[in-house]
Amino acid sequence: MARERSGPTLAHLVLATRLKSLREAAGLSRKQAADALGAHPVTVRRIEQAQTSLDEGQVRSLLGAYGAPDAEIEEFLGKLATANLPGWWHPWRSVMDPWQLDLMSVESATSIIRTWEPALVPALLRTRDYARAVDDALRPDLTAAAKEARTELLMVRQERLRTQQIRIWALMSAVALHTRVGGEGVMAEQLTALRAATERSDVTLQIHPLDGPPHALTGKPAITVYRVEAPEIPDRVVREGGPVGAADIWDAPTTVTDYRLLLDYSCATALHPDKSKEALS
Known part of the structure; x- marks a missing residue:
């Protein structure tokens, strides 16, 4: 399908895809991830498809629910902070x-x-x-x-x-x-x-x-x-x-x-x- 609008950055897409992979590796459904987040499963779907901004608090909660070690969580959040910076073309x-x-x-x-x-x-x-x-x-x-x-x-x-x-x-x-x-x-x-x-x-x-x-x-x-x-x-x-x-x-x-x-x-x-x-x- 063709798209004619501004979309998420590549860095955000990579991070969103990584979140989905970690959830699946943990054996959790989107509903289970949403329950851990206190949100609707649609929210998790939108996060994993980079259809919404990646909030640091939500990401930290999801990574914790997926059993990610502290070092991986901090590395992920560091990459998220970098991704949130304006692109060079800004x-x-x-x-x-x-x-x-x-x-x-x-x-x-x-x-x-x-x-x-x-x-x-x-x-x-x-x-x-x-x-x-x-x-x-x-x-x-x-x-x-x-x-x-x-x-x-x-x-x-x-x-x-x-x-x-x-x-x-x-x-x-x-x-x-x-x-x-x-x-x-x-x-x-x-x-x-x-x-x-x-x-x-x-x-x-x-x-x-x-x-x-x-x-x-x-x-x-x-x-x-x-x-x-x-x-x-x-x-x-x-x-x-x-x-x-x-x-x-x-x-x-x-x-x-x-x-x-x-x-x-x-x-x-x-x-x-x-x-x-x-x-x-």
Whole structure:
């Protein structure tokens, strides 16, 4: 099922899943856990699905009921305190789209980000001026200050991903190389940046040439698949398009697999990374 709202952070999801695992390991039902908490079983279900905030007092009571040792309780509560801190992206919340708020904590926990962009340079490979020019063209609803803030956020995202050595596997159409965004100077700088990106060990770039045949993602909107490192948390797929600033997010394994296969099929018919590098020359 698609979601279009801000959700719990990855850290909260991991902790909620851990609570469920500890309850099950203790052999307790949700009703028994709720009785220990003095609450309704629905409350325990919502806690375990991270549909409500994790209250320190409730968490401590649940862990005690599950027989967790004092050291584990303190470690868990320490992680909860850290999870409750504002995310690094907090200063930009007011200019972020709702789906971006839902994905920021997931993005920082991925091992690889795979993305398809049908008409523009993929966001994670854009230069500052190119990114700003895209918002100038596509987001007339935003103020100049909001556009500048969104551009700054993107630059910080790129730097954090690079520092964390999160792999980016980008697939794009050569259409982007012929779509003038922001003028000749901006395009020249962006082309130089793409060439530099192909030299990075954490980036794989493939291009579908203009004269190539249809492929598995022909006609599809921008798609991003996040491979999440935390075993308790499913991968995510994001499909942009539709209303301005909107996107669909799925975490159902079958849906994520379907989109990952579409990327696989499309990458198989795109230019090899070495040939894609030559296409940028």
